[in-house]
Amino acid sequence: MTQSTAPATAASGAKPTLNSIAAATGVSRQTVSNVVNDPSRVAEPTRGIVESEIRRVGYRPSAAARQLRTQRSGLLGFRMRAVADGINGSILDRLLHALTERAHERGYAILVFAAADDDAEIAAYDDLRATNALDGFLLTSTNHGDRRSDWLAAQGIPFVAFGRPWGRDDAAHSRDHDWIDIDGGHGTAEAVRALAADGARRIGLIGWPEGSGAGDDRADGFRRACAELGLEGDLIERAEDSFESGQESAERLVGRGAEAIVCVSDSLALGAVARMRALGRHDVMARIIGFDDTPVARAIGISSVDQPIEQAARAMLDLLVHRIEHPQAARTDGPPALLLPTVRRRTVA
Amino acid sequence: MTQSTAPATAASGAKPTLNSIAAATGVSRQTVSNVVNDPSRVAEPTRGIVESEIRRVGYRPSAAARQLRTQRSGLLGFRMRAVADGINGSILDRLLHALTERAHERGYAILVFAAADDDAEIAAYDDLRATNALDGFLLTSTNHGDRRSDWLAAQGIPFVAFGRPWGRDDAAHSRDHDWIDIDGGHGTAEAVRALAADGARRIGLIGWPEGSGAGDDRADGFRRACAELGLEGDLIERAEDSFESGQESAERLVGRGAEAIVCVSDSLALGAVARMRALGRHDVMARIIGFDDTPVARAIGISSVDQPIEQAARAMLDLLVHRIEHPQAARTDGPPALLLPTVRRRTVA
DNA sequence: TTGTATGCGTTATCAG
DNA sequence: CTGATAACGCATACAA
Numbered sequence: 001m002t003q004s005t006a007p008a009t010a011a012s013g014a015k016p017t018l019n020s021i022a023a024a025t026g027v028s029r030q031t032v033s034n035v036v037n038d039p040s041r042v043a044e045p046t047r048g049i050v051e052s053e054i055r056r057v058g059y060r061p062s063a064a065a066r067q068l069r070t071q072r073s074g075l076l077g078f079r080m081r082a083v084a085d086g087i088n089g090s091i092l093d094r095l096l097h098a099l100t101e102r103a104h105e106r107g108y109a110i111l112v113f114a115a116a117d118d119d120a121e122i123a124a125y126d127d128l129r130a131t132n133a134l135d136g137f138l139l140t141s142t143n144h145g146d147r148r149s150d151w152l153a154a155q156g157i158p159f160v161a162f163g164r165p166w167g168r169d170d171a172a173h174s175r176d177h178d179w180i181d182i183d184g185g186h187g188t189a190e191a192v193r194a195l196a197a198d199g200a201r202r203i204g205l206i207g208w209p210e211g212s213g214a215g216d217d218r219a220d221g222f223r224r225a226c227a228e229l230g231l232e233g234d235l236i237e238r239a240e241d242s243f244e245s246g247q248e249s250a251e252r253l254v255g256r257g258a259e260a261i262v263c264v265s266d267s268l269a270l271g272a273v274a275r276m277r278a279l280g281r282h283d284v285m286a287r288i289i290g291f292d293d294t295p296v297a298r299a300i301g302i303s304s305v306d307q308p309i310e311q312a313a314r315a316m317l318d319l320l321v322h323r324i325e326h327p328q329a330a331r332t333d334g335p336p337a338l339l340l341p342t343v344r345r346r347t348v349a
Numbered sequence: 350m351t352q353s354t355a356p357a358t359a360a361s362g363a364k365p366t367l368n369s370i371a372a373a374t375g376v377s378r379q380t381v382s383n384v385v386n387d388p389s390r391v392a393e394p395t396r397g398i399v400e401s402e403i404r405r406v407g408y409r410p411s412a413a414a415r416q417l418r419t420q421r422s423g424l425l426g427f428r429m430r431a432v433a434d435g436i437n438g439s440i441l442d443r444l445l446h447a448l449t450e451r452a453h454e455r456g457y458a459i460l461v462f463a464a465a466d467d468d469a470e471i472a473a474y475d476d477l478r479a480t481n482a483l484d485g486f487l488l489t490s491t492n493h494g495d496r497r498s499d500w501l502a503a504q505g506i507p508f509v510a511f512g513r514p515w516g517r518d519d520a521a522h523s524r525d526h527d528w529i530d531i532d533g534g535h536g537t538a539e540a541v542r543a544l545a546a547d548g549a550r551r552i553g554l555i556g557w558p559e560g561s562g563a564g565d566d567r568a569d570g571f572r573r574a575c576a577e578l579g580l581e582g583d584l585i586e587r588a589e590d591s592f593e594s595g596q597e598s599a600e601r602l603v604g605r606g607a608e609a610i611v612c613v614s615d616s617l618a619l620g621a622v623a624r625m626r627a628l629g630r631h632d633v634m635a636r637i638i639g640f641d642d643t644p645v646a647r648a649i650g651i652s653s654v655d656q657p658i659e660q661a662a663r664a665m666l667d668l669l670v671h672r673i674e675h676p677q678a679a680r681t682d683g684p685p686a687l688l689l690p691t692v693r694r695r696t697v698a
Numbered sequence: 699t700t701g702t703a704t705g706c707g708t709t710a711t712c713a714g
Numbered sequence: 715c716t717g718a719t720a721a722c723g724c725a726t727a728c729a730a
Contacts, residue, residue: 028717060479065707067413080449093442100429101463114450130409243648299592377701414723
């Protein structure tokens with residue numbers, strides 16, 4: 001156990017290669033390659049010998065050589081976005097974490113890159129694909145008329161989006177490409193139901209400005225649930241995603257008679273809670289539900305809609321890896337999965 | 350402007366290569382290579398022709414081929430850690446964002462990988478280095494007797510750490526390897542000074558349990574500043590990094606007579622603020638300073654020590670890229686830079 | 699200044 | 715079941 005972590009770097013001199021172990025075992029290089037890539041093809045006496053030599057010298061195939069030959073890199077691209085808010089902006093960081101682990105399990109690694117906007121992102125795709133031969137891309141924050149997915153699809157580059165193809169919701173188009181999403185509308189609807197079960201009748205929503213796919217979806221869920229329950233569904237304020245917006249919108253909503261509030265983000269919820277506390281409206285403060293179940297919400301005790309990010313990451317990788325490894329395969333049947341978030345109830349300290 | 354983003358994928362058939370453009374321009378492949386890698390070596394009539402052809406067909410060198418030849422990948426490794434807290438855990442996410450941008454500027458890309466613990470991280474180094482030929486690694490969260498840096502140094506693999514080589518603080522050892530760090534002690538000291546300037550005499554500290562490099566450093570800075578100012582320096586509580594710890598420690602500190610509190614993280618500060626508010630101690634609440642200047646602190650209005658992460662990222666990349674591209678170069682003179690954080694004063698809403 | 703030859707480590711094809 | 719041969723795209727020494 002002198003070097004449990006570094007299998008065989010110290011002992012040998014030069015880096016082991018197919019050739020070197022072929023020479024050492026007296027078989028052809030091709031046979032060694034077969035032992036590595038398709039062991040069933042080589043008969044037992046030989047295979048054992050080669051395998052043990054491979055272990056002995058700690059041979060690892062060269063990704064570069066393999067990539068040169070196969071035109072595949074085992075790399076997946078993920079664009080880093082500037083953290084907008086940081087409170088719930090962390091949702092994408094959680095996603096990246098989860099994707100990294102899942103990718104590793106499946107033999108892929110993730111290459112992160114920076115891009116200022118969607119056009120820069122497309123340029124980066126082009127570049128990374130041409131030079132580094134990335135096998136596919138992981139898209140986030142899709143939106144109406146997203147040019148990125150169009151471009152990738154046109155190029156025939158495998159990718160999967162976290163987010164629906166907004167704006168092309170007829171059945172035909174929704175299968176335009178692989179995607180996975182979380183049913184935000186279901187989340188806000190559940191939030192409304194939870195609040196109603198608490199006895200609230202006049203429930204308000206603090207949403208994002210109209211026009212964003214995810215934002216409109218969450219607003220729709222809110223209205224749907226209100227209609228179902230026979231509640232007034234127009235207690236809606238829309239504002240950009242920030243603490244301040246949460247404060248102001250919340251105040252406006254209680255001014256309009258709201259007894260409870262659903263927020264489409266924890267930033268907004270945090271602001272709403274703060275303002276309600278400041279106004280002495282502890283009744284409303286106890287009935288605020290945020291979105292994303294961020295650490296802050298957990299700490300403060302704000303109820304929040306929890307998105308199954310880990311599950312989404314796994315699904316994204318399943319889709320993408322399948323697309324990469326079976327390029328010719330027909331699209332999978334049925335619509336892609338829409339994962340369901342869960343409301344976490346808490347009590348503000 | 351039909352394809353501003355995809356220079357030349359549509360027009361040509363096969364992917365352009367050195368050979369193909371050599372053939373097209375009637376020069377040798379080597380000359381084309383020179384035009385790409387060392388334009389000064391080729392004379393004007395030729396160079397212009399080749400360059401325009403390169404642009405025309407949108408040629409991009411193959412990273413795989415280049416890597417196979419040069420044994421360099423242009424890839425830097427960064428380990429993703431499980432988000433401990435999320436409130437200030439985001440500091441590493443900020444770092445990754447910044448590193449990604451800086452790396453891009455210098456022609457490198459970042460490969461993120463998952464590892465459960467430091468041993469797994471070392472195993473990952475070994476693996477990524479052997480297969481993907483990563484050029485170097487970016488370490489975070491260094492600690493006492495860090496085995497990762499020892500291993501990397503022993504292997505002669507370029508790397509740079511975000512964090513000092515804790516525990517080997519004699520001058521000789523502090524130059525063991527490249528690192529960059531932020532002077533946490535300076536941050537807490539500044540916080541103490543700011544609070545003292547506000548008139549506070551009995552200032553408390555909520556720190557992390559003894560034994561972590563960064564934690565002890567911040568505690569030291571606190572004591573140093575107290576001593577300087579002639580203040581009592583033993584109003585210290587140490588607890589794990591969480592909202593709850595912040596609440597409890599803060600309560601204990603005011604029980605011991607504290608009029609103001611410095612926290613080594615925003616999670617702790619958030620807890621402290623909440624508890625002070627609950628206890629009606631608005632005087633203390635207004636004199637709490639956190640650490641990391643997270644979005645939450647900004648939103649709530651908690652003062653916080655702001656770490657110059659972007660600057661650190663730039664410095665890390667300077668160091669690492671230099672080490673990669675000039676392997677033989679002597680270590681730079683003088684001690685590595687210790688960046689100074691800044692106190693951001695705010696008022697809790 | 700330009701061109702020629704060779705090899706980086708691997709896998710695919712096809713023959714034995 | 716195994717092995718010889720070729721090619722992936724590039725860069726580096728060296729020759730012209």
